[in-house]
Amino acid sequence: xxxxxxxxxxxxxxxxxxxxVEPDERSAIxxxxxxxxxxxxxxxxxxxxxxxxxxxxxxxxxxxxxxxRAEAALRGRGKQAEPATRTGKLAVAAGSAAISAGLxxxxxxxxxxxxxxxxAAAQALPATGLGNPVTAVLLAFRALDTLLEKVVVLLALxxxxxxxPDALWGGAPDLKPAAVPGPLAYLGRxxxxxxxxxGVYMFWVGADAPGGTFQAGTVLAAMWLLVxxxxxxxxxxxTRWLLRLVxxxxxxLFLAIAFLGFAFADGFLAYPKALAKxxxxxxxxxxxxxxxxxxxxxxxxxxRKAPAR
Amino acid sequence: xxxxxxATTPGGFxxxxxxxxxxxxxxxxxxxxxxxxxxxxxATFAAGLAVAIAIATELISSGKALSYVxxxxxxxxxxxxxxxxxxxxxxxxxxxxxxAVGLFAHIQHGLQTDAGGGRxxxxxxxxxxxxxxxxxxVFVGEDLFNLYVAxxxxxxxxxxxxxxxxxxxxxxxxxxxxxxxLIGSLLYLLGAGLIYGQYGTLDLLALAQLARQxxxxxxxxxxxxxxxxxxxxxxxxxxxxxxxxxxxxxxxxAVLSAxxxxxxVFLILRLVLDVAPPQAAAIAGxxxxxxxxxxxxxxxxxxxxQARLKLMIAYSTVAQIGYLFIVFPLAAGSxxxxxxxxxxxxxxxxxxxxxxxxxxxxxxxxxxxAEAFGHDRIADLGxxxxxxxxxxxxxxxxxxxxxxxxxxxxxxxxCLLLTAAVIQGNPxxxxxxxxxxxxxxxxxxxxxxxxxxxxxxxxxARRAVPRRLECAALALAxxxxxxxxxxxxxxxxxxxxxxxxxxxxxx
Amino acid sequence: xxxxxxxxxxxxxxxxxxxxxxxxxxxxxxxLLRRIVGCNILGAGIFxxxxxxxxxxxxxxxxxxxxxxxxxxxxxxVAFSxxxxxxxxxxxxxxLTVDDRxxxxxxxxxx
Numbered sequence: 001x002x003x004x005x006x007x008x009x010x011x012x013x014x015x016x017x018x019x020x021v022e023p024d025e026r027s028a029i030x031x032x033x034x035x036x037x038x039x040x041x042x043x044x045x046x047x048x049x050x051x052x053x054x055x056x057x058x059x060x061x062x063x064x065x066x067x068x069r070a071e072a073a074l075r076g077r078g079k080q081a082e083p084a085t086r087t088g089k090l091a092v093a094a095g096s097a098a099i100s101a102g103l104x105x106x107x108x109x110x111x112x113x114x115x116x117x118x119x120a121a122a123q124a125l126p127a128t129g130l131g132n133p134v135t136a137v138l139l140a141f142r143a144l145d146t147l148l149e150k151v152v153v154l155l156a157l158x159x160x161x162x163x164x165p166d167a168l169w170g171g172a173p174d175l176k177p178a179a180v181p182g183p184l185a186y187l188g189r190x191x192x193x194x195x196x197x198x199g200v201y202m203f204w205v206g207a208d209a210p211g212g213t214f215q216a217g218t219v220l221a222a223m224w225l226l227v228x229x230x231x232x233x234x235x236x237x238x239t240r241w242l243l244r245l246v247x248x249x250x251x252x253l254f255l256a257i258a259f260l261g262f263a264f265a266d267g268f269l270a271y272p273k274a275l276a277k278x279x280x281x282x283x284x285x286x287x288x289x290x291x292x293x294x295x296x297x298x299x300x301x302x303x304r305k306a307p308a309r
Numbered sequence: 310x311x312x313x314x315x316a317t318t319p320g321g322f323x324x325x326x327x328x329x330x331x332x333x334x335x336x337x338x339x340x341x342x343x344x345x346x347x348x349x350x351x352a353t354f355a356a357g358l359a360v361a362i363a364i365a366t367e368l369i370s371s372g373k374a375l376s377y378v379x380x381x382x383x384x385x386x387x388x389x390x391x392x393x394x395x396x397x398x399x400x401x402x403x404x405x406x407x408x409a410v411g412l413f414a415h416i417q418h419g420l421q422t423d424a425g426g427g428r429x430x431x432x433x434x435x436x437x438x439x440x441x442x443x444x445x446x447v448f449v450g451e452d453l454f455n456l457y458v459a460x461x462x463x464x465x466x467x468x469x470x471x472x473x474x475x476x477x478x479x480x481x482x483x484x485x486x487x488x489x490x491l492i493g494s495l496l497y498l499l500g501a502g503l504i505y506g507q508y509g510t511l512d513l514l515a516l517a518q519l520a521r522q523x524x525x526x527x528x529x530x531x532x533x534x535x536x537x538x539x540x541x542x543x544x545x546x547x548x549x550x551x552x553x554x555x556x557x558x559x560x561x562x563a564v565l566s567a568x569x570x571x572x573x574v575f576l577i578l579r580l581v582l583d584v585a586p587p588q589a590a591a592i593a594g595x596x597x598x599x600x601x602x603x604x605x606x607x608x609x610x611x612x613x614x615q616a617r618l619k620l621m622i623a624y625s626t627v628a629q630i631g632y633l634f635i636v637f638p639l640a641a642g643s644x645x646x647x648x649x650x651x652x653x654x655x656x657x658x659x660x661x662x663x664x665x666x667x668x669x670x671x672x673x674x675x676x677x678x679a680e681a682f683g684h685d686r687i688a689d690l691g692x693x694x695x696x697x698x699x700x701x702x703x704x705x706x707x708x709x710x711x712x713x714x715x716x717x718x719x720x721x722x723x724c725l726l727l728t729a730a731v732i733q734g735n736p737x738x739x740x741x742x743x744x745x746x747x748x749x750x751x752x753x754x755x756x757x758x759x760x761x762x763x764x765x766x767x768x769x770a771r772r773a774v775p776r777r778l779e780c781a782a783l784a785l786a787x788x789x790x791x792x793x794x795x796x797x798x799x800x801x802x803x804x805x806x807x808x809x810x811x812x813x814x815x816x
Numbered sequence: 817x818x819x820x821x822x823x824x825x826x827x828x829x830x831x832x833x834x835x836x837x838x839x840x841x842x843x844x845x846x847x848l849l850r851r852i853v854g855c856n857i858l859g860a861g862i863f864x865x866x867x868x869x870x871x872x873x874x875x876x877x878x879x880x881x882x883x884x885x886x887x888x889x890x891x892x893x894v895a896f897s898x899x900x901x902x903x904x905x906x907x908x909x910x911x912l913t914v915d916d917r918x919x920x921x922x923x924x925x926x927x
Binding site for chain 2: 835839842843848851852855858859862865866868869872873883884887890891894897898901902905906908909912913
């Protein structure tokens with residue numbers, strides 16, 4: 001397997017360099033997407049199937065739609081920063097190389113035996129009723145991070161919405177290209193039912209096997225985007241109450257259960273032992289929908305149509 | 310030596326509330342729609358201020374740090390929150406500035422013709438509240454990754470504030486700010502990863518006991534500090550700040566300049582003081598002080614050369630941040646005197662708080678001026694003091710703190726730093742502090758001179774500005790003055806919760 | 817030599833190299849969209865370092881330490897949100913500069 005790993009690393013580095021030096025914007029982005037998919041393989045080799053699923057779904061999937069749409073919108077008028085001077089570039093190259101070298105040195109000199117929280121996580125796992133330790137870290141041990149991170153995503157979304165012109169505030173984004181290519185319309189009709197099944201499955205097994213709310217949410221987001229891009233169903237107005245409720249619902253349920261911990265468990269974000277698993281599953285279900293809606297709307301961008309009155 | 314562990318203290322839940330309440334308000338606004346944004350925000354101001362005061366009261370009455378173990382999962386597996394005296398001071402300062410700025414914005418929004426629920430107003434309320442949560446999370450965070458999430462929350466709340474007016478110029482500034490901030494937080498995250506790889510924990514209290522002189526830690530700290538410096542806009546990484554802070558609407562500029570850049574500074578302080586081993590801390594301290602001194606001198610001169618009032622105030626921010634970095638070598642403790650026992654520690658904390666109050670006051674006063682005259686070109690503001698006496702007074706009082714002239718918080722702060730520099734026999738830093746004061750005097754006086762001038766053609770306000778609007782700025786400026794009268798020593802507030810943490814310093 | 821070929825080290829070194837490549841791109845590339853892509857490469861490198869750390873932390877019953885893996889999942893979502901916000905700013909900027917050429921508006925000094 002060492003040879004496979006070496007080849008994978010070499011390929012990853014080559015693709016990354018290619019992304020940087022490639023003159024054509026579109027090819028660079030497609031190269032980056034290939035890089036993202038290969039990265040998923042690296043995560044499998046690192047015994048991190050949960051991360052691999054996330055990386056492929058987000059890094060290869062939704063980021064791809066985001067960047068390709070951006071490239072299409074910016075083609076011909078992409079803003080250029082002031083080009084760096086030759087000496088400036090050399091200085092930055094030297095600095096970046098020094099950082100890489102320092103990092104490599106740190107990686108090679110990590111203390112042995114490697115410190116790990118795996119035994120601690122294993123010991124605490126039964127109290128959550130879950131079988132997947134990564135899910136337990138995300139939804140129990142370090143739930144505060146996950147909660148705040150959900151708010152980060154929503155905040156980014158409101159930030160994106162705030163970039164609409166005043167007259168369009170509250171309106172709907174526009175995802176449909178002027179002419180929908182045939183294959184896209186076909187995919188938009190055929191894929192979503194399967195995608196939704198895969199998403200629900202990923203969420204459901206996430207408690208005990210690789211998968212979970214982020215991965216499932218991303219798959220659902222991709223399906224929704226496909227439907228909107230194929231023009232089968234237009235994106236909703238951002239002031240639509242159903243959209244706002246789905247977006248805020250996940251974090252609100254999370255917070256409500258977190259506060260109930262003050263009364264019924266050992267405090268904020270603690271779960272009563274008997275109910276830990278059902279509560280976590282309920283939070284995950286609501287979060288999956290929130291994540292799906294938020295990621296899809298992040299790709300959709302700010303409003304392009306005035307709100308319906 | 311018994312290892313220090315986190316244990317939830319009485320009143321520890323207040324730390325959760327400080328972090329979570331504003332976020333609850335953000336979700337409530339999202340769920341209930343833009344029209345209720347202002348009402349929800351105003352209610353949250355009252356609650357958040359009460360929480361901050363309750364934390365300070367609890368700190369004083371118990372004399373010990375407050376802690377909370379989230380979900381009762383003990384670190385390193387779980388996450389803890391902790392507030393010592395310094396954190397408490399930051400929480401109260403943040404609450405005061407956020408509430409004053411929020412009231413200013415509420416009055417200003419009332420002057421506008423369109424009803425509430427518009428794009429700029431709603432975004433402002435959401436971002437202000439999220440920013441408050443993020444700042445509180447940074448000030449009470451004990452876990453390096455939790456702090457990373459808090460920093461990102463801060464970035465995502467701050468960036469949209471920069472381009473609220475939607476002009477190309479401010480969108481450019483916002484994009485540049487976002488890229489700087491992202492690189493900064495990614496470098497910080499990288500350092501956190503290395504620290505976890507080396508020690509298997511992200512908990513600051515545990516790291517204070519575990520940290521040793523080794524290559525992984527040195528690389529990690531260097532990366533984290535550089536990343537945070539980019540966010541704090543210390544010279545020469547300050548280029549993003551002036552256009553971003555000057556382009557935002559006045560209330561947004563006030564929180565960005567007064568509060569947002571204090572979060573990375575606070576984290577650098579924690580890393581150098583609590584995590585870095587003594588030799589590394591000493592080297593880092595010297596380098597930070599050189600950059601701090603360069604910031605003070607270079608950006609004060611730049612402030613002096615600005616034609617626009619808000620740009621001048623923004624450059625002044627970079628200069629004043631420099632003072633916080635010359636604290637590092639001055640507060641270097643010794644065997645019998647820990648860093649937080651030194652006068653430089655007290656001086657630095659005072660500088661942090663008084664700059665926040667004074668800078669917020671200045672940006673709000675500048676906002677009133679721009680609201681009244683429709684521009685902020687300093688050259689064309691001759692005689693504005695007659696039209697807006699309260700704002701001119703607010704600007705002048707806030708200026709006292711920046712210059713370091715009594716009576717003001719800035720005076721006590723700079724006096725303490727100067728004394729520390731003289732005692733330590735550090736003539737360069739002493740000269741820098743004095744030169745910075747003179748330069749600040751020059752740029753503040755430039756505006757005051759205009760305020761008092763009697764131009765041949767009297768300046769007329771384009772539109773009337775209600776007195777209440779001006780009073781928010783004045784209140785903050787008066788607070789910046791009053792902080793100079795707070796008795797420091799008997800209080801010992803800034804030293805609360807530091808005992809037993811001197812492991813990194815006296816091993 | 818064999819130690820370097822273990823995934824816990826090899827992918828850590830790969831991450832270190834990606835960090836350098838991403839950093840170079842995000843600071844020097846003239847195209848702003850490519851800078852955003854560079855930011856993603858930088859992020860990918862950082863996450864790989866976390867992944868290597870997690871792999872090193874394998875213990876009885878665990879192929880890897882779940883804590884850094886969970887942190888990476890959180891990090892990937894945050895990084896995506898950042899890209900989305902940056903892309904939205906970039907698109908808005910392109911729209912505004914096109915509009916500006918049509919109707920120059922220099923009268924406002926910016927409040």
